[in-house]
Every structure is written in C-alpha cells, then in structure tokens.
Amino acid sequence: MNNTLLVTLIASGVAYGTPLLFASLGELLAERSGVLNLGVEGMMLVGAVMGFWTEQRVHAGPVVSLIVAVFVAAFSAACMAAIHAFLVITLRASQIVSGLALTIFAGAAGLSSYLGNDLNLADVPASHTFHAVFPSGMQNWPIVGPLVFGQTPLVYASWVCVAAIAYYLTRTRPGLNVRAVGESPAAADAMGISVTRYRYAHTIAGGAFAGVAGATFTLAITPQWVSGITGGAGWIAIALVIFAFWRPELCLVGAYFFGALQALAPELQARNISLGPTELWTNAMPYAATIVVLVLVSWRGARRRLGAPAALGVAYVREEA
Amino acid sequence: MRFTVERRLQQPRWLVVAVPLASVLFGFVVAAVVLLATGHDPVTSYRQLFDAAFVSTGSLDQTLIAATPLAFTGLAAAVAFRMRIFNIGAEGQLYMGSITGAAAGLYLGGRGSASPWVIAAMIVAGCAGGAAWASIAGALRAFFGTSEILTSLMLNYVAGYILTYLIFQSESYWRQTKGFNATVFPTGKPLPSNAVWPAWTLHTQGGIALPLGAGLAAVAAVLLWVLYRRTRFGFEVQVLGDSVGAARYAGVRTRRKILSVMAISGAIAGLGGASQVGDFSHSLDGDPNGLQRQGYGYAGIVVAALARYNPFAVVLVAFLIGGLDNAGNSLQGADFPSGRVGVIQGIILFSTLGGELLVRHRVRIARTPQAPAPEPAS
Amino acid sequence: MTQRKLALAAVLLVISAASVVLALGTSPGAAKSSSVFKAAWIYVGPHNDGGWSQAHEAGRQYVQKMLGSKVQTTYKENIAVGAQFSQTVASLVAQGYKLIFATSYGYITPAIAAKYPDVDFEQATGTYQAKNVSEYFGAAEDTVFLSGMAAGAAAKCNTIGFVVAYPIPEVIRHANAFALGAQVTHPGVAVKLVWTNSWFDPAKEKKAAQSLHAAGACVLGQNVDSPATGQYAQSVHVPWVGYDSDSSKFAPKSWLTGSVYNWGPYYLKRVKAAMNGTWKSGFYYGSINDGFTKLAPYGPGVSAATKATIASKEKAIENGSFYEFAGPLYDQSGKLRVPKGKKMTVNQLYAMSWLVKGVIGSPKG
Secondary structure (H helix, E strand, O other): OOOOHHHHHHHHHHHHHHHHHHHHHHHHHHHHOOOOOOOHHHHHHHHHHHHHHHHHHOOOOHHHHHHHHHHHHHHHHHHHHHHHHHHHHHOOOOHHHHHHHHHHHHOOOOHHHHHHHHOOOEOOOOOOOOOOOOOHHHHOOOOHHHHHHOOOHHHHHHHHHHHHHHHHHHHOHHHHHHHHHHHOHHHHHHOOOOHHHHHHHHHHHHHHHHHHHHHHHHHHHOOOEOOOOOOOHHHHHHHHHHHOOOOHHHHHHHHHHHHHHHHHHHHHHHOOOOOOOHHHHHHHHHHHHHHHHHHHHOOOOHHHHHOOOOOOOOOOOOOOO | OEEEEEEOOOOOHHHHHHHHHHHHHHHHHHHHHHHHHOOOOHHHHHHHHHHHHHHOOOHHHHHHHHHHHHHHHHHHHHHHHHOOOOOOOHHHHHHHHHHHHHHHHHHHOOOOOOOHHHHHHHHHHHHHHHHHHHHHHHHHHHHHOOOHHHHHHHHHHHHHHHHHHHHHHOOOOOEOOOOHHHHHOOOEOOOOHHHOOOEEEEEOOOOEEEEHHHHHHHHHHHHHHHHHHHOHHHHHHHHHHHOHHHHHHOOOOHHHHHHHHHHHHHHHHHHHHHHHHHHHHOOOOOOOOOHHHHOHHHHHHHHHHHOOOOHHHHHHHHHHHHHHHHHHHHHOEOOEOHHHHHHHHHHHHHHHHHHHHHHHEEEEEEOOOOOOOOOOOO | OHHHHHHHHHHHHHHHHHHHHHHHHHOOOOOOOOOOEEEEEEOOOOOOOOOHHHHHHHHHHHHHHHHHHHEEEEEEOOOOOOHHHHHHHHHHHHOOOOEEEEOOOOOOOHHHHHHOOOOEEEEEOOOOOEOOEEEEEEOHHHHHHHHHHHHHHHOOOOEEEEEEOOOOHHHHHHHHHHHHHHHHHOOOOEEEEEEOOOOOOHHHHHHHHHHHHHOOOOEEEEEOOOOHHHHHHHHOOOOEEEEEOOOHHHOOOOEEEEEEEOOHHHHHHHHHHHHOOOOOOOEEEEOOOOOOEEEOOOOOOOOHHHHHHHHHHHHHHHOOOOOOOEOOEEEOOOOEEEOOOOEOOHHHHHOOOOOEOOEEOOOOO
C-alpha cells in the first residue's frame, strides 16, 4: 500500500516540496509588497551554509542546536535580502539586475561557497538532523503514515507558516496594507501607509524564509554541505509563486506538485516504467506549467481576482510625477 | 536633518562617466577590505587580476573569448530593456541560437576553408532560433499581457533541458555517434571545416585573434544605435518605452512593436549562440558542465545595466566584465577559494548598481523635512 | 557648487587610481620568477566535494608533501568545460605552470594542446592523446566488482539498488562489474539501476536511492559522487556500498565498503618525470596491483566469511587468475556477448554499451 507509486510520489512531493514551499512563501511576501527578488537561490545557499555551520558549532543537544541553526539560517539570508532591499527600495536600482547580482554575490560561486570553504564545512556529516518524530508504527499506517507521520518537523512548521501567512494577508491590517502597497503604492501612500517600510520588512522577511528553505537541505534532506547544494531550487520557487497565483495555500499544493515531479524520474526508472524522455519533461514541466499559469492569470480580470500584485517590479518613488 | 532624493531633469554628461567609474573604484576599495581581512595583499591581488585580464601573454585573447558572448547577451538585454521590455531570456535564446546555428553548419558545411555562404547561413539560423524562442515570450506579452520577465526566465530552463537532451539523452542530429571517442562520453558532432568561423590575428606574438563573433557584436552595436537614433521604428519604440499611453495616442502599434523588439533581442542573443558554436566550441555544447554553467545570459543583463543600455557602452562593459571573469580564474587557487572571487565580483556589481542613483538623482541634505507631496508613480 | 567640486575630486581620484593600477599592472614579470617547478590541477567541482574532485585534491597534496619546496602546486575549482577551461589554462601558462592535470573528460581539445606545445597536459577518464597530452584512469571495475561482492553478501532479498550517473561506458562497466560481483556472493540477485544524469547532485541521488528502496532494494550501491545514497540508506537501515572515496563517516552503520581511487602515486610519478624532462605522452590504466584502486576499510556489516571470500578473489585478480570481464558473459536479453575463453580489452571496456544479465534498467538512461 505505502509502496505504491502514488503514495511514494506524494510522500516525496511533500519532503522535496518543503524547501520550495518555504522559499516561495518568502518570495510571495516580497512580491506581494511589489518587490521581485531573483536572488532566491543565493539567499537559500547562504541560509543553507550558515544553518549547517551553526548546527556543527552549537553543542547544546539536538533540539536546541537545530532550532538555533534554523534561526541563524533565516537571519543570514535575511541579511542578503536586506542588500537587495537597500539597492532597489532606497537606491532604486533595477529589481531584476539587483536580484541577479545577488545571485552572483551569494550563490554557488560566491559568498556561500566561500563561507563553506573558510568555515571548513565540506566533507563533514551533520551531527544532528531533522527526522521523523512520530513512532515508526504510526509512520507505517496506510497512506497517512508516509504522507503525514513520516515527515520531519520542518514540514509541520511549513504548514503553520502557510496558515499564518494566509491569515496575515487576508485577515490582518498590516497584511491588507501589504497588498495595497503591492497593488497601488501611490494609493497606499495616500492612505498613510509607509511604502518603503512595508517593502523593506517584507523583502527581508522573504529572505528569512529563503534561508529556512536552504537549511531544509543541509539539515534535513541532504544533511551535508557542498557548494551549490540547493541545485536550482530557488529558481523553481520563483516559478512556484506565480504557479500558485501569489497565494500561500496554493504554494503548498504547487510545491508538493513540483516536488513530486522531481521525484518522478527516478521513481519511474525504479519501476521500469518508460514514459518517453522522462528526464526532459519532468525537469522542464515546472517551468512550462508556470508559463501556462502565467498566461491564464494574465487574461483580463483574472489577474486582479487571482492576486498578481499590479506594482510588482516597479520602484515606488513618491517625489516623481 | 534628512536626505532627500530627487530626480535630475538633465543628466550631466560628466556624471554619466564619472559615477560608474567612482562606483567601480568604491567597489574595489570595499573588496580590498575583504582581501585584507582574509590575509591577502590587495595591491598584489589586483595586479594579478589586471595582469590575467589584459596584460600577460594570451590574456587579451581569452578576455575576447569571454567578452564576445557577453556583448551579444548584453546587447540583447539593452535593446529590450530600453523599451521597458524586460527580456531576461537571453540565456535560453542563446542556447536556441546555438542549436539552430549548429544545425545549419552541420547540414550545409563541407570540407575546405571557411565558406562565407555556410557561415552566413549559420548566422541567419542562429538569429532565427533565438528570435523564435524569444517570440514565445513576446507573443504572450503582446496578446495576453503576460509578464515577459517571468515567461522569458522560465523558458531559459526549458531551453537548457532541451540542449542537454539533444546531446546527453538522445541520439539526435547534433550528437556525435561515430567513432571510438563518441562512445566514451556524449559530445556534439564537430562542425565541418568550412563552417568554422574565421578569426583575424591582431597580434602574432601575443596570440591575440579577433573572433568573427566579436566583430559581429560590434556591427550589431552599430546597427542598434542606428535603429534607435535614426529610424522611425526606433523613435516609436522609445516613445513606447517612456509611456504606453502617449504612444497609443500617437498611433504607435504597441503589439507589433513588442513583438519586433522581442524578436530583435532574441535574434542578437541567438547570434551569440551561433557564435559560441562557430567561433569557439565547433560543436553543439550540451554538457551541463559547459555552456550552461557560464550564465552568459544573466551576466549580459548586468552588463547592459552597467552600460546604461547604450549599445557602444555595452561592448565596452562586456570587454571589461569579460576581463574580470577571465581574471577571476587566475586569482583562485589553493590559497584563494573560488567563492571569494565571486564575492569580489558581487561587491563591484552592487556598488555600480547603487551608484546609478547618483546619475539619475540628486541627493540633498535638507534641514527640515519637505512637505510630502503624494503623487502617483509613473 | 560644493557638490560639483566633490564630484570633480572623485573623477580625479579615479583617474589617478586607475593610472596607478595600470602602472602596477604593466610592470613586467609579476608572477614569473623562481626555478620551482609548477604543476596545476583543474577540477570540475569544488575541491572539497567529498567525492571525485576531493580524491584528486588529496593526490595534489600528496605530491606537494612528497616534493616539498621543489614544486609549487595549485588547483582551480568549479571550472566549466569550454571557454572557462581555456581561460584557466591561459592564465596558468602565463604564470609559468608546466604540467596541468585536467581531471575530467572533455576538457582538453586538440586546439588547446596545439596552442601550448611547451606545456604537458594530463586528462583523467578521456581518450584524446597527443604529443603533449596523456590520458590516465584506472581499472576501478576490479574493485567495484569486489564491492559488489560485499553488497551481494549483505542482501537479504533479491534486489540491490545502484544509483548511477550518466549512461556512458565508464558507468555502464562499473554497474556491470558491481552486478557480477553481487552475483558471486548472492546467485540470482538482480541489480536495479536509476540514472541521475549528473555526477554530483545530493538531492537527486537521495531521490534515486529512495525510489530504489521503495521498489524493493534491500542494499544500495552507487556510482555517483556524493554520500547522499548512504545517508538515506542509514535512515532506512539498509546496507550501503560507496564509491570514489571513503565516506563511511556519513553513514557508519550502513557502510559496507567502496571502491576508492588513490591518485597520489601516479601524480607524483608524472610530476617527477616532468621535472627531470622524461615526461612522455601515454595512456595509464592503473589497477589494484599498483595501488591505484583499492577497497575502502570495511564497515561493521561485513562478516568475516565475506571478508575472506573477497580477499581470495582480490588475490586472484591481482595474480591474473581471475578477471570479471572474461567470457562467458551474457547481456540483459540473454545474448552471449563475450564467448568463453575471451577477455574484454580496455578498448572494449571504454566502449561498453550493454548491461550484463541480471541488471535491470536501460543502458541508454
């Protein structure tokens, strides 16, 4: 039962979709406030390396050191996001260019790799990792066992984050303000909402989520450090935000779908099922599907209803007419 | 006391030159601090960097190799960004151009020395491949209003997977299938000899050769300049870039303009792909550890931004960034991890990006806060 | 007004600084000095990847340690095939490096070899030879075969999972050797393959391992570079056979053994030859006999009896009385590929494109 293709696929989708989910929730917050950050991959890698470093150096028992590690990962990636925020909000640099520059600065050939090297993190196994917390009996229950009880605490944390962000964006005043800032900064400004402050806060918070996403790799999925360990997940996360219509609950579904797609190629091979050039289409699918969704959301009327921030990518400058 | 930033009505010429230079210098100073902090003498490091980029034997040749694709992708980004069409798909368009360019060369090529017809066909095919790929994002933008930023980005990955597929996961027309070497590791089929692009030796002793692609990039820069400054099309495109409303009022056909700008942008990137095949690799490079690791398309956007989307400046900046890239390889080593090179490059990029503000805006120190005048952003 | 003056000062500063840099930069012979022999290594991944590149890096450090101040060595990491490689070579040559080890296939092209006739190149795993280009690799299939024996002995079911990189002859022959070894200690065992299409990708390798386990594999092996397969194996309590380097520390409970490379002695020999001018182009194919490949230390899951069986096979391989790729060998469909009494040559191994009987998976990926 639990070894059927569908159950294993969804279980892997949940496991491998979790970093995508964290990263896309962060990118969603930034984009909702009108800031596009293409540096997700770089921020994730910095979070991944700093999280791993903390876990190696903090000697305080598994629970404490892992929790501290996740917070350090979030903080360090948030610092990276702050650079982007400063450049695009205060200095009004192009969001696209600054995000790409952040990827070069922090990415696999930049800061993250340098830190991993100087802190001697390569080729050492993790001392503590996140693993399933429920008794193995429960993990073997049909269907819900692998899907729910066989997951790590980070997965449960991501569910809490989804609910919290969904609540925040739809039910709280600051959350509604963010949407106003992303939709029409001028109108938000006229209402007395500080566009700059909101954009800074959400870009930086977005970075923190990317950091947790990175730490999911080094502390749970593949518990080791090697430069470039996120393997392009940051770019898929950017696609995912759109695929999920900028909505946190759909990010969850999309993340698990994309996660399952990544696990599909090996799964089919192991079961001797051939579906054409699997490697090509399972890899290209997340991007192709996102394009289709993008076209759907850009149909007139749909865009507003589905929540694409109208002012995404546009710097807000009050003084200019 | 607080700072206020206001837009300059006119951008003084000297500022346009001085600010980027000062920003680069600032970046080097900050990077020098990083070098000092990690126990490296900045002067020696920079001398080594400069040496490896432009001075030592053969370095200029390598810098040209690194700069040529950057010039193409930089021009591709510049032409689109000018019209506020944010084509960040030069990466994928370059792959597509390399696929179609290679196909033309493999199909039409034969023995003998470089044939102008075969090379011309490769150029056309490369442009067509890149333009076609860019037109997907262009058409979606023109007809559905879909953000080209995101579609062109997504298409980069699709193109990359197709490129790898052609060489690694299938026995396609582009893959070498004959001979012992071909069985050992997947490689592209080598171009016939008359499809290999010529290079002109500039300096025999230094081994500096100007690849045909570098020349084509310069020609493309001139053509773009003429297009934007001397034709009605260019004028309309610029009006459109400034304000869609005004352009519509003036009777400019927005849809057609978006399509043509994306196609031109893609064609230039595609030409860069054909140049990769014709000038340098002489076969389709589908190795995930090859062309796709270079990220020329993304770097081209940074090049275009630093050049402020001016075609001539793009060529110059591409040369400088190409030099920096090339030199980065010489700096890294047993006592200098490669990541630190990326950090230094990133610092320089950030400071030049931030410096842009000073060109476009005037920073004032005001004693009393100015009365806020909420006005809609354009 | 003051603003303008400030800006003017900035411009002057830039110009003066630029000229200083130029003056420093153009001073001749910045890096070329001393009579120390210089050799460089070029890696496709990070030098500390815990796998392929790290094994070469250990070889470089061995050379540096053995020859001390007589040589200067360095490495270049994360170098892409193509333009970046040629840039790296150009800068190394300009800095006076005379011997360059390119540790991955596809790096050295005839154009590069012809461009630097005074520099000697060595390329791992490839087939291109020229006057100044050598190729080197080793018969890891022998030790992979032995590690397959350990896997077969540990298998309590009839399926072993094997995570493999690219569907190319190098990987195919290793997969075949692994399966042949497993069949010695566990007759009738099937070896199931999942291709990752990448040499090094921890997340993909873990997924492959997971899929193989879900499909019934009760032992996992690998011909990829990261320890992710082992980490997964330990999490589901199944034994694991590694590859490339001893990565037992990543999953000490699951670790059985693994085929590892020892590049150092070969590097030392070649550097010494280049130093005294006796370097000649050639093709080196190392073996168990010269210590180029060996089995990593066993983990707790290998029984004494298995160790003894493996040791006797290893002796037989060393003295030439046994060879895993000797006939009769059948392919997956049962067709006789190597008749009785015939042995496969190195050239045939380098072009091997079929999987032996008992392997489940496609040789085309």
